[in-house]
Structure formats: structure tokens, C-alpha cells
Amino acid sequence: MSTAVGGPIRPCPECGAQIPVDERFTVWCASCDWNVDPGEHQEKQEKAKEAERRGRRTRPTGPGRLEEARRALARRHGERLHAEVTRDGADLRARRDGASVLAYVIALAVHGVTAALLFGGVACLVWGWGSGLMLLGAVLLAMAVALRPRLSPPLGDGTVLRRADAPELYALVDEVAEAVGTRGVDTISVGKEINAGVMSRGLRGRRALDLGLPLWEVLTPQQRVALLGHELGHYGNGDTRHGRVVGSALRSLATWRYYFLPTARPSLVEMIVNAVYAVPLLLVQGTLTLLDHLTLRATQRAEYLADREAARTASTEAAVGLMDRMLVLDSIDVFLRRESNSAALAGTRSARGNAAGARDGDGLWTRLAAHMASVPEHEYERQRRVGARRGHSVDSTHPPTHLRRACLLAGPPAAAAVVLGEARQQRIDAELATARARVARGIVRDGVA
Structure with missing residues (x-):
């Protein structure tokens, strides 16, 4: 390792380019991206070790087909969204699409279930006063309160x-x-x-x-x-x-x-x-x-x-x-x-x-x-x-x-x-x-x- 005016440097083990060294941060090469994402390599090693402990054979080809498809879909979606907001520029405005409308419908259905539990509990208590329906009404009300x-x-x-x-x-x-x-x-x-x-x-x-x-x-x-x-x-x-x-x-x-x-x-x-x-x-x-x-x-x-x-x-x-x-x-x-x-x-x-x-x-x-x-x-x-x-994450x-x-x-x-x-x-x-x-x-x- 040698020292330059801006601090210590060392040659890249992959391409030989001189790279700066700061022990507080990851040492990497800007010329060939050596060690640019050590967390990715560590994650692969941990998955391999876990599979080995479970007695499975690991595939050296990286993520499975389903995971690769999910990543490709997320990347395409993210790239389209980025192109949209970049193209529209200052005229970009909030808008509601079909997914947002469907999300509202599902959300209202979720709240409808809670409302049904509440209504059912009250109905059982009122109409079944003095009978076994009161117990069912109390259970439904308790569920409505817990799931409110x-x-x-x-x-x-x-x-x-x-x-x-x-x-x-x-x-x-x-x-x-x-x-x-x-x-x-x-x-x-x-x-x-x-x-x-x-x-x-x-x-x-x-x-x-x-x-x-x-x-x-x-x-x-x-x-x-x-x-x-x-x-x-x-x-x-x-x-x-x-x-x-x-x-x-x-x-x-x-x-x-x-x-x-x-x-x-x-x-x-x-x-x-x-x-x-x-x-x-x-x-x-x-x-x-x-x-x-x-x-x-x-x-x-x-x-x-x-x-x-x-x-x-x-x-x-x-x-x-x-x-x-x-x-x-x-x-x-x-x-x-x-x-x-x-x-x-x-x-x-x-x-x-x-x-x-x-x-x-x-x-x-x-x-x-x-x-x-x-x-x-x-x-x-x-x-x-x-x-x-790493690109866009699906979640x-x-x-x-x-x-x-x-x-x-x-x-x-x-x-x-x-x-x-x-x-x-x-x-x-x-x-x-x-x-x-x-x-x-x-x-x-x-x-x-």
C-alpha cells in the first residue's frame, strides 16, 4: 500500500488500478467495480451455507427463475416509472390509476368485514337478549373491537x-x-x-x-x-x-x-x-x-x-x-x-x-x-x-x-x-x-x- 496526497491507496486485485483506502468504509475499485457491493457476495455465501447445513445441493447460477422473473418485472416497472416522471417534467401531477381504485375497493371491503362483525354483535345482543345468542354477540363485538x-x-x-x-x-x-x-x-x-x-x-x-x-x-x-x-x-x-x-x-x-x-x-x-x-x-x-x-x-x-x-x-x-x-x-x-x-x-x-x-x-x-x-x-x-x-425491489x-x-x-x-x-x-x-x-x-x- 502506498500513500497519495488524498490518503493511502492500493492496487485493485482485479484490474490493478489505484484505489483509495479508508478503513472506515468499503474498499472498492471504481474502474472495474471490484468489491463495490460486498453485501451481495456475503448474502450468497450465507444462503450457500444454510443450504449446505440442510443437506441440499446449491446451484451456482444465482437466484432461482422465479426470483429472477420478479427482479426483471420490478426493474421494468421501475424504469417505466422513472421514464414517466422524467419525461413529464414540471407538469407531473398526481393521478389515480386502476390499481389505486382497486386498492380502495379492497380496503373498503376490509372495513366492511369489521362493520359486519360490529353489526352482527349488536344484533345478537338486541334480538337474542336472554338467550344463547348473547354470548355470540359478545364474541362478535370483541372481535370487532380487536380488529377495528x-x-x-x-x-x-x-x-x-x-x-x-x-x-x-x-x-x-x-x-x-x-x-x-x-x-x-x-x-x-x-x-x-x-x-x-x-x-x-x-x-x-x-x-x-x-x-x-x-x-x-x-x-x-x-x-x-x-x-x-x-x-x-x-x-x-x-x-x-x-x-x-x-x-x-x-x-x-x-x-x-x-x-x-x-x-x-x-x-x-x-x-x-x-x-x-x-x-x-x-x-x-x-x-x-x-x-x-x-x-x-x-x-x-x-x-x-x-x-x-x-x-x-x-x-x-x-x-x-x-x-x-x-x-x-x-x-x-x-x-x-x-x-x-x-x-x-x-x-x-x-x-x-x-x-x-x-x-x-x-x-x-x-x-x-x-x-x-x-x-x-x-x-x-x-x-x-x-x-x-441491485435495481428496483419488488416490495x-x-x-x-x-x-x-x-x-x-x-x-x-x-x-x-x-x-x-x-x-x-x-x-x-x-x-x-x-x-x-x-x-x-x-x-x-x-x-x-
């Missing part, structure tokens, strides 16, 4: 900020929402997830924004605006999966599936119950899979539309920068887990002075920002190539990040409609100071979510 549609996803463990707690942050969200063409949110919560998202809760559709501080902290001010523009852009872009009707149906089916799952290591009675539940489980699983696949196209298309809103709100440059950060989210996860493990080791030492500071999360966000600033460009490029090699709700990035760069660059200045960013940081310290302590104490 959940209008809201479960709450996370983040810190909820009200408008009085963070007026400047709420004002920024409102400004971004106005630029996107929607309304703001009712609550904002910050936590330790490396993610962000919006959702509607309850019958009134109160909007909640979840901000994962590990992601928020590694973004520039304009990239933060792009993140908000993307999340708020999901409202009104045809994403049926996140709507009340289809979204709650998916959650209901997941609940049903949980109740019908067979018991592990069952007794004789439980074996009988498992046998009785087999057919309902197949029906629920089949309906859940069908509804999931029917909404995938609209969901992936909605991601492109949300990216368009992010660029229109924060600028194309900021939206592309956000995409680049999304490519290396695993690096954030690894760094935070390393910080948590280091704090745990420090806590076992007899010298408590340095350990206390580590467990309190002091300087965590500064160290995370420094780490992300040191991620080399060849790691970003490797992640783009990995995405291109992914998001298009590959490298295609989303390419779609943003395909059209004319957009200027920022909302600019987050330094003074305003400092005021937002001050509002988040308490939550930042609390989340940092939680990460070093318990790890990331």
Missing part, C-alpha cells in the same frame, strides 16, 4: 414539541407547507430515529411530523428545508398507502394476521387451533400482499412527486444534497452504535470522570457532524453504483435513491422558495436544545432506534 381499523400509527418515543415550545420551528414548517400548497402540522416530535415522516391521526386528521434528530443534525439548513418540503409534499400527491382508507386497512390486515399466526411449539389444543386458523391466515395474508402490491406504484410515484416539491421549496441543489445524505444513512447508524458501545464501555471503568460525560451524550452531535463531513466522495459513488446494481415503497437523484437533475434547476438563514437556524437550534440533549443521552444509553 387503526386510524393512527402507534406513537413513537420522541419528545413532543408544542407551538409554544418551538414557535420558530413551527413557523418554518408553516412556511414550507404554504410553498408546497398544503397546511402545516399540529404537532412535532423529535426522537432518535434516523428518519423523518408525516402522518395523520384520528378522525380529525391531525397532522404530526416526526423528526429524527440524527438525520436533522447532519443536514445543512437548506437540506432541512428540502426534508420538510419532501415530507409535506406527500399530502395531495396520490399516495394511497398513507391515506385514511387504505392506510388503516393495511394496519387492520396486519392486526388480523397477528391474531391468526400459528403458535410456536403448540400443545394438542393449540395444534387444533392452528389448523382452524390456517385458512383465515392464508386469506388475510393474500389480501394484505395484494393490497400492498396494488399501492406500490402509487407510493413510489408519490416519492418522486415529493422530491419535486423538495426541490421547488429548497432548491434543486438542496434536494440533491438531501438524496446524497440518504445514501449514507448506514454510516450514521454505525457511528451512533459505536458511540453507544463506547459509552457503555466507559461506564464500566473505575475512572468515572470521562465516563459520565460520555453517558450524558456531551458533544455527540458535534462528533456526528464531523464524521459525516469526513465521508469521502468515493463512498457516495459506491452507494450510487450499489443502487444501480420497496421507495424508488432507488440514485434514480431519485437523477430525476432531480434531469430538469432545469429550481431556486429556493424558502431560505433558512443563519439567524433563524440559530433560533431553531435554541428551541431544540433541551430535546437534543435528551435524545443524545438516550442514544448513548440505549442505542439508536
